[in-house]
Amino acid sequence: MSNFSYFPHTKEDIRTMLERIGVQSMDELYSDVPAEFVHKGEYDLPSAKSEEEVRAWFKDLAAKDTELKVFVGAGAYDHYTPSVIPYITSRSEFLTAYTPYQCEISQGTLRYIFEWQTMICNLTGMDVANASMYDGPTAAAEAMRMCVACTRKRNTVVASDRLLPNVLAVLRTYAKYSGINLVVTDDVYEAVGEGTLDLAGVIVPSINRFGIIESHLGLADMVHEAGGLLVEYCDPSALAVVKSPAEWGADIAVGDGQSLGIPLCYGGPYVGFMACRNEWMRKLPGRIVGQTADAEGRRAFVLTLQAREQHIRREKATSNICSNESLLALWCTVYLSLMGPEGMRKLNELCYAGSHYLHDALLATGKFEDPFEGREFLKEFALKPLCDVKKLQQALLDAGFFAALQTEEGYVTFCVTERRTKEEIDNLVNVIKEAAL
Amino acid sequence: MKYYDKLIFELSKPGRIGYSLPSCLLGCQPGRESEDSSNFAGSQNSPISSDPTTDVVPPLPCRGWHVPAWAAASTSAGSVWREAPLDLPEVSEPDVVRHYTNLSQMNFGVDTGFYPLGSCTMKYNPKINEEIVGQFNGIHPLQPKETTKGIQAVYDFMDKALAEITGMKHFTFLPCAGAHGELTGLMLMREYHMSRGDLARTKVIVPDSAHGTNPASAAVCGLDIVVVKSKENGLVDVEDLKPLLGPDIAGIMMTNPNTLGLFERDIKEIAELVHECGGLLYYDGANMNPLMGVVRPGDMGFDIMHLNLHKTFSTPHGGGGPGSGPVGVADKLVPLLDIPRTSGFHGNFGIILRACAYILALGRENLKMAGPLATLSANYIKESLKDCYKLPIPTVCKHEFVFDGLAEPNGVSTLDVAKRLLDYGFHAPTIYFPLLFHQAIMIEPTETESLETIDAFIEVMRVIAREAAEDSEMLHTAPHNTPIGRPDETTAARQPVLKYIRS
Numbered sequence: 001m002s003n004f005s006y007f008p009h010t011k012e013d014i015r016t017m018l019e020r021i022g023v024q025s026m027d028e029l030y031s032d033v034p035a036e037f038v039h040k041g042e043y044d045l046p047s048a049k050s051e052e053e054v055r056a057w058f059k060d061l062a063a064k065d066t067e068l069k070v071f072v073g074a075g076a077y078d079h080y081t082p083s084v085i086p087y088i089t090s091r092s093e094f095l096t097a098y099t100p101y102q103c104e105i106s107q108g109t110l111r112y113i114f115e116w117q118t119m120i121c122n123l124t125g126m127d128v129a130n131a132s133m134y135d136g137p138t139a140a141a142e143a144m145r146m147c148v149a150c151t152r153k154r155n156t157v158v159a160s161d162r163l164l165p166n167v168l169a170v171l172r173t174y175a176k177y178s179g180i181n182l183v184v185t186d187d188v189y190e191a192v193g194e195g196t197l198d199l200a201g202v203i204v205p206s207i208n209r210f211g212i213i214e215s216h217l218g219l220a221d222m223v224h225e226a227g228g229l230l231v232e233y234c235d236p237s238a239l240a241v242v243k244s245p246a247e248w249g250a251d252i253a254v255g256d257g258q259s260l261g262i263p264l265c266y267g268g269p270y271v272g273f274m275a276c277r278n279e280w281m282r283k284l285p286g287r288i289v290g291q292t293a294d295a296e297g298r299r300a301f302v303l304t305l306q307a308r309e310q311h312i313r314r315e316k317a318t319s320n321i322c323s324n325e326s327l328l329a330l331w332c333t334v335y336l337s338l339m340g341p342e343g344m345r346k347l348n349e350l351c352y353a354g355s356h357y358l359h360d361a362l363l364a365t366g367k368f369e370d371p372f373e374g375r376e377f378l379k380e381f382a383l384k385p386l387c388d389v390k391k392l393q394q395a396l397l398d399a400g401f402f403a404a405l406q407t408e409e410g411y412v413t414f415c416v417t418e419r420r421t422k423e424e425i426d427n428l429v430n431v432i433k434e435a436a437l
Numbered sequence: 438m439k440y441y442d443k444l445i446f447e448l449s450k451p452g453r454i455g456y457s458l459p460s461c462l463l464g465c466q467p468g469r470e471s472e473d474s475s476n477f478a479g480s481q482n483s484p485i486s487s488d489p490t491t492d493v494v495p496p497l498p499c500r501g502w503h504v505p506a507w508a509a510a511s512t513s514a515g516s517v518w519r520e521a522p523l524d525l526p527e528v529s530e531p532d533v534v535r536h537y538t539n540l541s542q543m544n545f546g547v548d549t550g551f552y553p554l555g556s557c558t559m560k561y562n563p564k565i566n567e568e569i570v571g572q573f574n575g576i577h578p579l580q581p582k583e584t585t586k587g588i589q590a591v592y593d594f595m596d597k598a599l600a601e602i603t604g605m606k607h608f609t610f611l612p613c614a615g616a617h618g619e620l621t622g623l624m625l626m627r628e629y630h631m632s633r634g635d636l637a638r639t640k641v642i643v644p645d646s647a648h649g650t651n652p653a654s655a656a657v658c659g660l661d662i663v664v665v666k667s668k669e670n671g672l673v674d675v676e677d678l679k680p681l682l683g684p685d686i687a688g689i690m691m692t693n694p695n696t697l698g699l700f701e702r703d704i705k706e707i708a709e710l711v712h713e714c715g716g717l718l719y720y721d722g723a724n725m726n727p728l729m730g731v732v733r734p735g736d737m738g739f740d741i742m743h744l745n746l747h748k749t750f751s752t753p754h755g756g757g758g759p760g761s762g763p764v765g766v767a768d769k770l771v772p773l774l775d776i777p778r779t780s781g782f783h784g785n786f787g788i789i790l791r792a793c794a795y796i797l798a799l800g801r802e803n804l805k806m807a808g809p810l811a812t813l814s815a816n817y818i819k820e821s822l823k824d825c826y827k828l829p830i831p832t833v834c835k836h837e838f839v840f841d842g843l844a845e846p847n848g849v850s851t852l853d854v855a856k857r858l859l860d861y862g863f864h865a866p867t868i869y870f871p872l873l874f875h876q877a878i879m880i881e882p883t884e885t886e887s888l889e890t891i892d893a894f895i896e897v898m899r900v901i902a903r904e905a906a907e908d909s910e911m912l913h914t915a916p917h918n919t920p921i922g923r924p925d926e927t928t929a930a931r932q933p934v935l936k937y938i939r940s
Contacts, residue, residue, distance in 0.1 A: 004803040006561055006751075008887035009810055016888065017817040023833075026809045029816060030731060032700045032833055037732050044601050048800030051565050057797060058790075061587035062572035068584060070577045075781060078577070082457070084530060088537045096546035096562050098554060099757040102865050104856070104919035105438065108544035109756035112537070115445050118936040122524045128935050131757070134613035137781040145657070169778040177624050177658045177777075213517040241507045243519050256781070265570070266588050267578030267782025268613065269759035281933065287757065292929035295914070299442055300924040304933060310616070310653035311870070315662045320653035323614045327755030330537075337445050337533045341523040343456030349504045350458065353465040356504075376517050393581075402580055422463055 004048070069424055071358075071396075071403035073380040073415030074209070075136065075164045076267060077259040079237065079347070080419050085261060085334045089327055099287075099323065103302045109326060110301035113289040116329040119336045123239040124253035125246025126275035131287035131303075132324040133272030136233065136256025137170035140203060142274060142285050142319055143231045143254045144171055147201025148180055149318060150229055150283050154200035156181040158191045162208035163233055165408070171203070192222050199228040206234035206242060206255075211355075211380030211413060212372055213242050220249025229280075235259050236273065236332075238378050240344035245275075252276045261335035262328060271328035282308060285319030347418050351379035354416035354425060359383075361429045362414070367392075367437060371411060380415040382407060387437035395435035401428050440920040441539040446937050448536060449526040455533050465504045524939075543920045544756070545864055551890050553818075555837045555867035555879025556648065556696060558726045558748035563798065566752070566791035573790065578782035588786065591793050595763070598796050602804070603725075603742060604735020605765030609774050610784035615723055617779060618743025618762025619654035619690070624777035625741055626688050626717050627658060629770055635715065638687040642716075644673050646697060646871045648723060651690045660687060667873060671697040671830045675706055682710055688717035692724050693737065694835035696871040696879070698815065708738025717741060722762075725749045726883065727812045727836035730805025740767045750792035761788035810884035811836040814891055818880055821895045825902035829874055836883075842876025849905040849912045851876040856923065857904070857915040861897040 014026070023029060030038065049057065070078040089095065093108060100106030100113075113131045120129035133139040144157045159171055161184050168184060175182035181198075185191040188202055202223045207213050216232070223230045231252040232245035237259035245253035257271040276284055282305065290304035310317040339347065359381050362368050368383035385392060389406055396403045404412040416425065507518060528536075552559035576585055596608050612618035623641065630638040641660045643651045645667055652662045663686075666677045672695070689711050693701045701707070711718055720734040720742030726749045728734070734742050746752050747760035754760070761784060766774055796804065812835050819828065819838045826840035842851050855865035855878070867879040882891055904912055916922065 004799070004806065006563065006799075006885050007803070007806060007810055008885065008890075009813075013888040014813065017813050021813075021816045021820050023816075026813060029809065029812045029833060030700075032702050033732055034702060034705060037704075037737055039731060039733055039736070043730065043801045043804065045598055045801040045804065046797060048802050049797045051798070054565055054794055054797050055569065058569040058572065058794065061590050064587035064590065065573065065576055066580075066584035067575045068577070068580065070575075072577055072579060074579055076578050078575075081574075084455075084534055088534065088541075090567060091538070091541045092548035093541035093544040093546050094756055095567075095753045096548045097544050097756040098546075098552060098557060098559060098754050098864065102545070102855075102859060103924055104916050104921055105543075105545040105859050105864070106756075107440075107920050108540040108542065111444065111540050111543075114935075114937065118444075118446065119525060121936045125521060128933075134617060134758075135781045138613070138617070138779070166778075166781045170781065173624070173778045174657075177627055179659045215515065215517055217515055239519070240523050241505075241519050243517055244521060247520060263574035264577045265574050266576045266580075266585065266786040267784070268780070269761075269785040269787050270781070271759075281935075288933075288935060290929040291934040292925045294922040294924045296922060298440060298921050300921045302924050302926055302929050304926070304929040304935075307930070311649040313653070314649045315652035315656040317649075317653045317656070320616045320620055320650055320657045321614075322616050322650050322653075323758040323760055325613070325755075325759045326757035327753075328759060330756070333445075334533060334537060337526050337528055337536075338455035338530065339525070340454055340456065340527045341525045342454055342527070343458065344523060344525065345507055346456070346458050348507070349465075350461055352504050353461050353463045357463050397581065397584065402577055402584070405579060418458060421459075 068400055068402035071401055071414050071416065071428060072405045074405055074413065075166055075256060076264050077415065078264060078417050078419055079259055079261055081261045081263055082335065082338050084338060085331055088334050089331050094327060094330060100303060103300065107301060110289050112330045112333050113326065114291065114301050116333045117289060119333060120273045120275050123236050124275045125244040126253050127278040128281045128284060129273060129275035130284050131289055131326065132329040133274055133286060133321065134325060135268065135270045135272045136254065137167045139254040139272030139274045140167050140233055141170050141174035143252045144174060144180060144201065144203065145178060146252060146283055146285065147229045147231065150280050151200040151227060154198040154227065156183060156196050156198050157201045157203065158183045158185060158188055158199065159203040160188050160205060161186050163203065163205045164209050167233060189219065189222065192226050195226060199226045201229040201231055203231040203233060206232050206245065207238055207378060209407065210372060210382035211377040212375045213378060216248040238348065241348045242378065251280065257328060257332040260332035262331055269325060269328055271325035271332060283318055286321050287324050348378060350418035351416060354420050355379045355381060358414055358416050358425050362432065365429065365433050367432060379417060380413060382411040382413045385412050391437050392432065395431055399431040401431065403428060438543050438920045441543060443536060444937050445526045445528065445536055446939065448528050448532050451527055453527045453529050455528050455530045550862050550864065551886055551894055552864040553866045553880045553882055553894060554864060555881045556723055557867065558881065558883055560751050560883035561885035562751055562753040563795060566794040569794055570787050570790055591790060595789055595793050599744060599763060599765060602729060603765050604733030605742060606768045606771050607774055608763045608765045610763045610789055611780045612743065612762035612764055613780055613785050614758060614760040615743060615745040615762045616650040616654055618764050619650055619721065620657055621777050621779045622719055622741040622743055622764045623654055623658040623660060625764065625766060625770055625773055626719060628773045628776050629717060630687055632773060637685050640685050641687050642681055642689040644691065644695065646695050646873055647690060647692060648696060648721060651721060671699045672701055672703065673707060675703050678707065678710065682714035684715065686714055686716040688719055690719040690721060692721040694724050694727060697830060697839050698834040698837035699830065699832065700835055704737045723748065724836065727808040729808045731808050735767060740770060746788055746792040751795040752788045752791040759785050759788055761785045807884045811882065814882040814886060818882060818891060818895060822898050825899055826878065837879060837881035839871065839874060840878040841874040842878065843902055843905055845906065847905050847909050849909050851878050853912040853915060854878065854901055857901050857912050858897065859916040860918045863894055863897060
């Protein structure tokens, strides 16, 4: 009956099973389905492919993509992936495991999530982190909802318009349907100072969409005085050297773990992170792993504080999220273990050096101005082009570079990670120098 | 499985490194200023090291600026640089590999053994699917479409294939999980009513047998929940539904087959009633596996649905994610499909890719066998165990069914049975769900388990029933052969320890 490598059933097996059930045919198992709903005829799908044909199908498609030297960030950063990570994460005990509800046979998953939570706390300076979220933008949206939940009856969340465009888009979506009054502004100090009556929270970027490392001096006090919570959206890789959310006085830290060695992979899967101060622990959405012991006193880890979650609280849960991006949390945990404090600092030095070198070289071409002169940046920066942007982008594409991503203001952004060599940077600058723009 | 009691932080020793980075090709070193630092951009806040060993100015191509020293506690007030030291483990590469290998050996996965896990469809994860992903790793999500033609072809193929399998018109691939798909789908439901100026539809009907995510997603989407009861036979009570319908109803969320594994045979009438009152039907795709290749939700009258690619389409669960929860809609909702922007870029492309490989490998011939074979296995287990486990609803089931504990419990709970299964090398079933039965044991085998595996599971379930009669105390303290025994979950919740603190 079946003749396919993923299905172990022989004809004899099927006969045995039908007999035990007491039916004559497989069709009889669907006797409760009204006949009009049983699909008739063939599905319009390709016929089965052998493994080698599947491989070839994707190889052909991959050849239709153009792999470019990536000089763009905007929420997805081309950092190097150490070989150890895919080796570890492809172990079937991690890869093919279910959610660790059965903790006695899931200590591997539970332990790495506990390590991930610790590392996220250490990077952000926060007290508690969850087991991870879908991605950075959804983590920001959950933080927005959490601000409303923590401040009861307050419903306005102010967000900086310097957050990444995709973060703002997801915030707007969640706010629209959950009835949160989201105010996007170019000056959060002013918006908070105006004294909006029901301020629940404020969301600001650690590094904004122009690559500028923002100063949030005095902001936390203002927000707290107005009765709200401060949320900072951060790049965890950069947190090794830039001021942490805790140092700015924030209550909640969110962001995307992608910059911790996760491949670009056309935008996913990535992993969101979320951490907060102890005070708000029981309002945190998603899974959380905690330490305890078994009857013999052995250290053990379990999913805990589950009274917040959807499978217990249903519509009263802190969120509808019921999974996390566990395997990618492992990815980042292994990455941070390998990099250590020293590696993370050196990595940022390389990014800083490369981006500043490119920044100055681009200004020297005379084809750009720096609209943010004097502001600190790390690996990403924005320039005002004095030339035709479309032509600029095309010239770069033709030369194999993905660079000069345009912002809504008409600026162009560049990003340099440790993977970009001096030669690549020089080549990119030469393309711009020589192109008739 | 052996117990291994280390955390990566406990392997740390100052000075050990596990990274491998290039040296700065620009020749810059932290803290070194170039000669004309007076006119470089961005120097105001940079901490400058006073370290005397860095007094040689290197031949900098980076004239005009320098890399900050970033030494802890060397920053000035108002600086944007981190002050607190960064506490991460300092370990070598071999330390890391051995540590995580040891951790993995305390884990159970589909490759280890059978998961009879109701509502979670833990089928075999084909290995070829893992291999193909690497070729697409270097593509940035914001690259122009003309440079991602291969990727667009994957999305187009999946849109067509899923539409064909489900009877929907088009899919959005933004949602990263099933619950995320539900949320996106409900946003589309609301968008549909809003687009027609029908603003009063703020309630959604959810059966009492529904997954907990249904009401939770509805609440996040700003909808109020109305519960419709199930009848004795486990199916939605149409008579209970009728009075709930009205001009305030946005729609109904249904799982079909439902969480008891039963096909909602009144679906045609339900669809007509809900549509008549102006509402839409949402299909929770968590239980799509038995219908794959047999019944299409679109044909049953559903307007919106999500699929769990990590369930029905074989992508690995990864210890809890990443998943993918594409949402499909009927014709009339297609113009709204791109409105809810619910994730950062294009959804979990790497997962969509694996599901695509699965569909290609199965093809139309085998795809339609997956559901029936899963259903066959579920009914086989049900019939083989109904003498020693209480079977509240004895009719034919689809891919899963529910026992209500042991036929003769002798004080042994469903939890005890589940934990004892771990000792015998099986994962536990889903327990205490659905909420309709107090001792629910929800069993779902998939089409990728052999008769021998299923027979072994049945045999162990029978052994446990015998053990319950003979030595119930031993079951209360199970499992006995796992790396840890039952942990103290109360203390974990009352005195939470949620991160490692160096002693």
